[in-house]
Amino acid sequence: MKALLIAPPQWAAYGMPRRPVYPPLGLLQIAASLEAEGHAVRFVDADAGGLSVHEVERVALRWRPDLVGLTATTTAFPEARRWAARIKAAADAPVVVGGPHATALPREVLQTECFDAVFQGEADRTVAETGPRLARREAGVTAPGLWRSASQAPPVRPEPAVLDDLPLPSWHLVVHPTRYLPPDARALPVGTVMFSRGCPAGCRFCQSTRLFGARVRYLSPERAVEHAWHVHRTIGAREIHILDDCFTADQTRAVTIMESLRNCGPSVHWAFGNGLRADMLQSDTLAAMRALGVHSMGIGIETADDGVAASAGKHRNLHQAALVIDEAHRLGMTVWGFFMLGLPGETEATMARTARLSRDLNLDVAKFEIFKPYPGTELYEELVGRNAIRSTRWSDWGIHTPPVHATRGLTRGDIWRARRSAVMWFHLRPKVMIGTLAQRRTRVQVALNARSGWFLLKTLAKLV
Secondary structure, three states: OEEEEEEOOOHHHOOOOOOOOOOOHHHHHHHHHHHHOOOEEEEEEHHHHOOOHHHHHHHHHHHOOOEEEEEOOOOOHHHHHHHHHHHHHHHOOOEEEEOHHHHHOHHHHHOOOOOOEEEOOOOHHHHHHHHHHHHOOOOOOOOOOEEOEOOEOOOOOOOOOOHHHOOOOOHHHOOOHHHOOOOOOOOOOEEEEOOEEOOOOOOOOOOHHHHHOOOOEEOOHHHHHHHHHHHHHHHOOOEEEEOOOOOOOOHHHHHHHHHHHHHHOOOOEEEEEEEEOHHHOOHHHHHHHHHHOEEEEEEEEEOOOHHHHHHOOOOOOHHHHHHHHHHHHHOOOEEEEEEEEOOOOOOHHHHHHHHHHHHHOOOOEEEEEEOOOOOOOHHHHHHHHOOOEOOOOHHHOOOOOOOOEOEOOEOHHHHHHHHHHHHHHHHOOHHHHHHHHHHOOOHHHHHHHHHHHHHHHHHHHOOO
């Protein structure tokens, strides 16, 4: 079987075109599962390759795949749907889809005629087991987690308990590794790894639990080292970013993995691409991070208001967060703070307190996102039930685009303006600007930070 795996354009997540931050690791893992069964795979990343749908149509016409697979976040789904229709006609092959949006809304997705099946949740094994049968257009293909009809739900596929059994991701399929540009990288190309899956935190705004479950499953330290060496050797990665949703849920195991990487892994720069939880970061865990060579980490804080945090299911201790940030700074790490504006229960006063908190904490960077109630989350169900969703055009649901929901006592314009004020008052302080310049240690950092600054200015210019 020949499988064409496609990452459609992601620009809607940012409100404007920009280079991707990371390759879709999930597609590379699925590609590895297919290749392990002897199938031929081609991987296309629209944004990294700068490809139009017409150009990918020509790829499909020349290569004639037997199966086409796409992944899609909520914001990318309209483009995924458009690309699927065009490529299905060109390739004359079944088209399947997975990822966060399809996992959350399989029935709605299957009502789109361009998709023949939805893979829900962790699809590594499901695609390898059923892909060839779908490609042959066999009737009656069923499996846990495989949706063929909007009217009949399949049983849920259990998450794989042992991650070591999964093959190493197919990094050799990445054609342009230096075109992925995370803003805090010190060196290119940057590779990514996930040493665990699952998150027990229960935040009501997050899709992770629907994708990976609440039980955290880890790679063994030995297999983690293999993953690191694999991405280092395959694409020449000079830096590796850890993308786990909750890597430090078991801090003893996390420290053991980091010690193994320090002793046996490649000598590269390290960073955490996702926000960490301050209540899951003890001093010895931070020390192990720094000993490994981690230069950048983020803390998910979200809001300064306890009531807003409780409504969002975000359990955090602001005093603990301040201590962790100070300790990370003492160890020489750059610290990002992640905040969310427009959560249920927000007022102009709570958003102003969140902006002040960002300035009071010893943060190097503050990222203010506008809350989006993504499908598959508890808050999505709550707001749909209250008839509070104001836009169902999925391309509007980016983290840097206006709100799509109504919050009692606030207009969407209030939230939009609060973000502009928070961003400007944090980043335009002399302390932050001087500190940012002082921490730039490589030419890559300078270039990437300049790109990020320009993007930030453009997003601010759009706020009215």
